[in-house]
Amino acid sequence: MTVDEDLVPDVRPEVVPDDAFTVLGRAPGEAPRAQVVAHLTEAARLVRRRDIQMVRAAGLGHIGGEFSVIDILVTLYLAAMNVSPDQLGDPDRDRFILSKGHAAAALYTTLAMAGFLPPEQLGTFMQPLSQLNGHPARTKIAAVEASTGPLGHGLPIAVGTAFAGKLDGSARRTFVVVGDGELQEGSNWEALMTAGNHRLSHLCVIVDRNRLQQGARVADTNDLEPLADKLAAFGMDVVEVDGHDHGALLDAFADVPAASGRPTAVIAHTDKGHPISFMSDNVAWHHKVPSAEQVAQALAELENR
Amino acid sequence: MTATTDAGAPERVLHDCRDAWVATLVELAEADDRVVAVVNDSVGSSKLGPFAERFPDRLVNVGIAEQDMVGVGAGLANGGKVPFVSAASCFLTARAMEQVKVDAAYSQHHMVLVGQSPGMAYGELGPTHHSIEDLAWLRTIPGLTVAAPCDPAETAQVLRWAAAHDGPVFVRVARMGVPDVVPEGYRFEPGKAVTLREGADVTLVATGIAVSRALDAADVLAAEGVDARVLSMPTVKPLDEAALVAAARETAGIVTVEEALTSGLGGAVAELLVTRQPAPMRFVGVPDTFAPTGSVQWLLEHFGITAAGIAAAARDLLGR
Numbered sequence: 001m002t003v004d005e006d007l008v009p010d011v012r013p014e015v016v017p018d019d020a021f022t023v024l025g026r027a028p029g030e031a032p033r034a035q036v037v038a039h040l041t042e043a044a045r046l047v048r049r050r051d052i053q054m055v056r057a058a059g060l061g062h063i064g065g066e067f068s069v070i071d072i073l074v075t076l077y078l079a080a081m082n083v084s085p086d087q088l089g090d091p092d093r094d095r096f097i098l099s100k101g102h103a104a105a106a107l108y109t110t111l112a113m114a115g116f117l118p119p120e121q122l123g124t125f126m127q128p129l130s131q132l133n134g135h136p137a138r139t140k141i142a143a144v145e146a147s148t149g150p151l152g153h154g155l156p157i158a159v160g161t162a163f164a165g166k167l168d169g170s171a172r173r174t175f176v177v178v179g180d181g182e183l184q185e186g187s188n189w190e191a192l193m194t195a196g197n198h199r200l201s202h203l204c205v206i207v208d209r210n211r212l213q214q215g216a217r218v219a220d221t222n223d224l225e226p227l228a229d230k231l232a233a234f235g236m237d238v239v240e241v242d243g244h245d246h247g248a249l250l251d252a253f254a255d256v257p258a259a260s261g262r263p264t265a266v267i268a269h270t271d272k273g274h275p276i277s278f279m280s281d282n283v284a285w286h287h288k289v290p291s292a293e294q295v296a297q298a299l300a301e302l303e304n305r
Numbered sequence: 306m307t308a309t310t311d312a313g314a315p316e317r318v319l320h321d322c323r324d325a326w327v328a329t330l331v332e333l334a335e336a337d338d339r340v341v342a343v344v345n346d347s348v349g350s351s352k353l354g355p356f357a358e359r360f361p362d363r364l365v366n367v368g369i370a371e372q373d374m375v376g377v378g379a380g381l382a383n384g385g386k387v388p389f390v391s392a393a394s395c396f397l398t399a400r401a402m403e404q405v406k407v408d409a410a411y412s413q414h415h416m417v418l419v420g421q422s423p424g425m426a427y428g429e430l431g432p433t434h435h436s437i438e439d440l441a442w443l444r445t446i447p448g449l450t451v452a453a454p455c456d457p458a459e460t461a462q463v464l465r466w467a468a469a470h471d472g473p474v475f476v477r478v479a480r481m482g483v484p485d486v487v488p489e490g491y492r493f494e495p496g497k498a499v500t501l502r503e504g505a506d507v508t509l510v511a512t513g514i515a516v517s518r519a520l521d522a523a524d525v526l527a528a529e530g531v532d533a534r535v536l537s538m539p540t541v542k543p544l545d546e547a548a549l550v551a552a553a554r555e556t557a558g559i560v561t562v563e564e565a566l567t568s569g570l571g572g573a574v575a576e577l578l579v580t581r582q583p584a585p586m587r588f589v590g591v592p593d594t595f596a597p598t599g600s601v602q603w604l605l606e607h608f609g610i611t612a613a614g615i616a617a618a619a620r621d622l623l624g625r
Contacts (some may be wrong), residue, residue: 015581091385141412145383147412150403156373160343160380160388163365166385167341187404190373 001147005305020120021050023112024247027079033247036079040246042075045302048160050122054105056295058126060134064272064285068108068210069177071244072268073098073110076175077245085115092172095161097146099154100179100208101135102287107133107144116143139278152185155205159191160201162263173202173256181213181268184222188235204264205236208243208274214286228267236265243268244275277303318591319482323352323421325457326478329464330389334363340468343390345371351391351421370617371396373456375404377419382414383448387468394477398443410449414614419466422480423453424514424564425596425604429585432595438510440569442453443475444542447618449540450495451565453477453513456486461541464491470495479514481601486517486537496543504534507619512560512570514540515589515610519562522615533619541570550582551573558585558622562615565607587618 024046027039034060035078047070055061077083079092098107105125111117135149145165146157158176178188195203204293207227211218218224228238237258241248252266272286273279275300330385334340334356341363342356350367357364365381368371371392378390390397397420398405409416421437427434443451450467452474454460460478467474487499501516502523511519516537523533534556553559559578561571567588578584591608605611609618 047478056335095383137411138413146379147407150407152372153376154403156404157380157383159373160365160382161384161553162379162380163377164381164384164386167362168384187370187376190370191376194367194377195371196371276471 018036021112021122022046022077022107023115025113025115026084033250034242036250037246040160042080043078043105043113044071045247047074047106047113049299049302050109050112051105051288052295052298054125056290056292057123059289060126060287061105062102062287063290064279064282064287064291065100065179065208065210066103066213066276067276067279068243068270068272069100069208070106070110070210071220071246071270072177072206072249074113075246075249076116076253077110077116079250081175082172085143092169092170094172094175095145095158096160097148097158097174097176098136099148099158099176100182101148101154103130104134104136106137109285110140111143115267118140128218129161149294150189151179151182153253155188156191158196158205159200159204162195162197162200164200165202166200171202173204175206175253175256176191176205177206179190179213180207180209180211180224180227181218181221181226183207183224187220191236192231192236195263199235200263202268204256205231205268206254206268209246210270212272212283212286217285217296231265231267237262238265238267240269243270311354317484319456319484320481321482322454322457322460326464327352327355329461332590332606333465333468334360335339337387337468339387341365341376341381341386341388343367343381343388345369345374345392345396347392347421347456350393351419352504354389360466366503367567371400372404376408378416379404379408379412379414379600382416387415387417389419391419391421393434394439395427395434397564398436402442404426405449405475406446408517412447413448413472415471415569416473417464417474418475420475420477422477422603425591427482428596428599428601428604431598435596437476437596439477439567440541440563440565441572444569448473449542450539450540452495452589454479454493454539455511455516455537456465456483457489458485458525459487459493463539466495477513481514483514484517486520493539495540497539498545498548499537499539500534500548501537502533504532504556505533505539506556507558507560507623508534508556508575509560509615509619510536510549511564512536512541512554514564515562518610518612519615521612522563522619525612525616526619530620531623531625538570541573544573544577546577546581549577553578553582553584560587560589560615560618560622562589562610564590564610567591585622586599587622589615589618590617
């Protein structure tokens with residue numbers, strides 16, 4: 001299977017449908033669980049709509065890994081995390097780090113959905129001088145906690161952030177998303193040793209387990225299995241969930257810090273390109289840019305969900 | 306300890322700048338509970354014993370894992386701490402270069418990267434443990450201050466300044482003995498050269514442990530009737546552009562001196578002067594080669610990073 005075809009197709013932003021992006025904000029705090037899940041489901045649908053249009057307009061992006069991680073991001077920012085746009089200077093805010101920084105468009109769109117970014121800024125994605133790089137930068141966006149892009153950086157930074165919280169006796173939690181392919185970088189395992197040995201209970205490492213990396217399946221490249229056993233051996237409490245199930249993700253994140261005093265690892269089983277029929281679990285869609293027709297089809301599929 | 310800095314130089318007391326490093330770190334940590342140390346098992350070689358004893362909880366030892374070490378430092382900065390990330394300069398810079406670039410410099414974190422035993426301090430251990438590349442590598446990274454203090458007093462001042470500076474700083478901390486150099490009442494400023502000796506014939510520009518040697522070279526030259534100016538350049542980045550342009554204009558040329566590849570301070574000065582005030586130059590340091598094995602004193606002699614070697618470079622520049 002080739003993955004290089006059509007990397008940057010003839011991009012005509014004018015044919016991208018005009019999408020009114022509705023900022024839903026956080027799920028109501030006291031709402032019944034079913035209402036919270038419905039809120040997250042709708043937010044994730046709108047984030048995916050905007051994301052694919054951003055990638056189409058920019059002619060660049062990592063749509064597959066964005067669609068695999070969006071449900072995790074939306075659950076964190078709209079419900080699980082204790083952080084809000086007017087609270088970014090609070091030392092006790094929960095922290096989030098997107099270590100797989102190439103899914104930046106998903107992060108930006110989620111930040112806009114949660115009120116951390118003006119939605120109109122999304123239209124600048126990857127344009128000259130935009131604050132919205134192809135990879136997130138903490139110096140350019142207040143809500144971005146760490147500049148990422150090269151793989152294997154976010155987890156050590158998250159360990160340091162969690163360590164600082166432990167020194168301060170703070171209740172704040174640190175969430176970090178790593179890609180599964182990313183775990184081939186050795187720096188992650190250095191950081192996991194540190195997290196386990198220091199029992200950084202307020203650290204939650206989320207693995208976006210979409211089983212694909214840029215050019216092939218993770219299992220066919222440099223396999224991670226037995227991943228849960230490895231993470232447990234490094235001192236984590238390991239939970240496995242459906243990474244597209246907002247309720248399951250909510251439950252997993254609510255259990256941080258674990259009663260055991262160990263850091264938590266959530267293996268979130270996802271599909272790259274989820275839930276678009278022609279992208280889902282398809283290695284071709286790592287950084288392929290959809291044609292106008294493919295965008296239209298994807299939007300139609302999202303409409304019908 | 307008492308020893309000569311090199312053949313022909315006067316006897317004087319020499320200091321290990323790591324003693325100033327740890328004393329200053331303890332002082333900073335006592336004054337500010339945000340100050341933490343992050344190390345890669347290098348508690349001993351970073352001479353951190355007194356800090357470890359006084360602040361055991363604030364010593365984050367990640368073990369032999371330099372990428373993790375610098376990333377954890379950046380995370381501690383995100384968490385409101387002021388991390389001093391300390392390791393042998395060869396490993397801190399080479400092994401963790403992408404973390405230095407991205408997590409520290411590009412991220413503009415308030416963190417201090419402390420390169421211990423830099424240059425050829427680990428002479429006999431061979432080129433794997435030499436850190437002659439650090440100045441050349443790090444000066445190319447935007448947003449990073451690169452400092453090489455010349456004696457204990459300047460080491461302490463650079464560290465105090467870095468603790469208060471809201472941005473990333475790399476500091477070389479010398480292990481090999483150096484005499485006291487900076488004058489009484491000296492105050493470090495980044496990008497500010499210190500004129501240690503006025504002179505009209507030629508200018509010696511030095512950084513780190515090479516500064517005292519440049520002063521010794523000026524004595525040698527004075528005995529021959531050559532009036533050498535000596536500029537100490539405590540930061541390779543930023544440079545003191547005004548002092549260098551003035552030196553290039555007012556003297557016959559510039560000799561740079563460093564315990565590093567000459568693409569460090571030498572390259573930086575040359576890049577500046579070629580556009581602002583072209584002047585004849587000579588470069589004293591390690592040329593484009595891996596240094597052989599030998600004691601640091603032997604290696605400094607070998608590469609002419611000595612009073613005699615620096616004086617010879619100045620004579621060559623002057624055509625004498």
